[in-house]
Amino acid sequence: MANAPSSSASGIAATIDGRAVSARVIERIAFETRRLTDETGVVPGLAVVLVGDDPASQVYVGAKGRKADELGFVSVQHTLPADTSEEAMLRLVGELNDDPAIHGILVQLPLPAQIDKNRVIEAIRPEKDVDGFHPINVGRLASGAGEAMVPCTPAGCMILLRDTLGDDLGGLEAVVVGRSNLVGKPVAQLLLNENCTVTIAHSRTRDLPAVVRRADIVVAAVGRQEMVRGDWIKPGATVIDVGVNRIPAPEKGEGKTRLVGDVAFAEAAAVASAITPVPGGVGPMTIALLMANTLKAACLSLGRPSPKLG
Numbered sequence: 001m002a003n004a005p006s007s008s009a010s011g012i013a014a015t016i017d018g019r020a021v022s023a024r025v026i027e028r029i030a031f032e033t034r035r036l037t038d039e040t041g042v043v044p045g046l047a048v049v050l051v052g053d054d055p056a057s058q059v060y061v062g063a064k065g066r067k068a069d070e071l072g073f074v075s076v077q078h079t080l081p082a083d084t085s086e087e088a089m090l091r092l093v094g095e096l097n098d099d100p101a102i103h104g105i106l107v108q109l110p111l112p113a114q115i116d117k118n119r120v121i122e123a124i125r126p127e128k129d130v131d132g133f134h135p136i137n138v139g140r141l142a143s144g145a146g147e148a149m150v151p152c153t154p155a156g157c158m159i160l161l162r163d164t165l166g167d168d169l170g171g172l173e174a175v176v177v178g179r180s181n182l183v184g185k186p187v188a189q190l191l192l193n194e195n196c197t198v199t200i201a202h203s204r205t206r207d208l209p210a211v212v213r214r215a216d217i218v219v220a221a222v223g224r225q226e227m228v229r230g231d232w233i234k235p236g237a238t239v240i241d242v243g244v245n246r247i248p249a250p251e252k253g254e255g256k257t258r259l260v261g262d263v264a265f266a267e268a269a270a271v272a273s274a275i276t277p278v279p280g281g282v283g284p285m286t287i288a289l290l291m292a293n294t295l296k297a298a299c300l301s302l303g304r305p306s307p308k309l310g
Contacts, residue, residue: 013239013272014164021163022156022284025309029291030071032307036298037072044298045074045102046130046290049092051115052082057108064106067287073294074101086115093123103301104130104294127300130293132186141189147300149293154187156285157219157240158194159309164238164274165217170195175212177201177228177262178221183242187219208232218272220262230267239268239275242282 037043046068050061061077068075078092089111096105105128111117121129126136132151140148161169174196178184184200191198201211202222212218212232218239220228225245233239243262252258261278269275276282296306 175215
């Protein structure tokens with residue numbers, strides 16, 4: 001069990017290194033993948049579907065494909081034109097559902113306006129839904145009934161928390177700032193499953209700074225640059241910053257930008273005991289957990305228990 005970090009004498013929080021933790025998770029996935037293939041002959045298979053030519057989506061999809069290739073997965077990418085019809089999209093999903101070599105299906109969001117993302121997500125078989133967005137997986141996570149595919153970013157946040165605070169989070173007070181279906185709600189459910197006392201806060205929360213100030217664990221996933229200030233943080237709290245916001249950086253040159261999170265990092269680091277940076281915190285965990293979910297899907301397809309990876 002990891003020991004809870006303590007602030008240094010200078011009052012600067014420990015930095016939670018998502019790159020190092022994700023590297024350990026990937027190493028474990030590689031080991032378990034080799035073992036699965038040696039014992040069963042099955043190679044985990046991931047299919048990624050990209051519609052259109054959005055540059056950010058292309059970067060994300062490329063990174064996912066490269067990591068799958070590194071792990072020796074069957075890795076397939078379907079790149080469709082931006083005017084692809086919903087019918088054609090659903091037909092492709094159906095083909096991937098029926099392909100025994102594909103254990104995980106990921107549809108890169110956002111989708112063009114003519115395609116209903118909810119219909120597409122619901123068309124993916126829950127056992128192949130490695131994003132964890134299908135209503136059945138959402139329900140399983142909430143109810144604890146059955147094996148759920150857990151969304152990658154929230155699952156990555158939990159590994160970082162356990163690595164920092166140890167396996168027993170019971171009794172800690174957690175505040176999640178943000179209520180999205182992608183991060184806020186599932187990470188709140190995961191914290192609740194770990195016996196934390198959980199508050200979901202948002203833009204309509206009264207006296208939001210005071211609510212956040214109660215928290216032993218703060219998860220910021222609101223999508224607003226540096227919204228959570230240092231004086232919102234309880235001394236000694238652990239801060240997980242999910243936000244990725246690109247802002248101008250004139251000090252780096254004309255037209256240059258830099259990434260910041262939803263937390264004012266320098267201010268919070270002077271108060272917290274541990275904090276994730278942006279970049280280099282939660283981000284690397286997301287792709288690692290996508291690979292973990294693909295391996296999990298392959299194991300479940302064979303009736304094997306999914307390996308513990310973090």
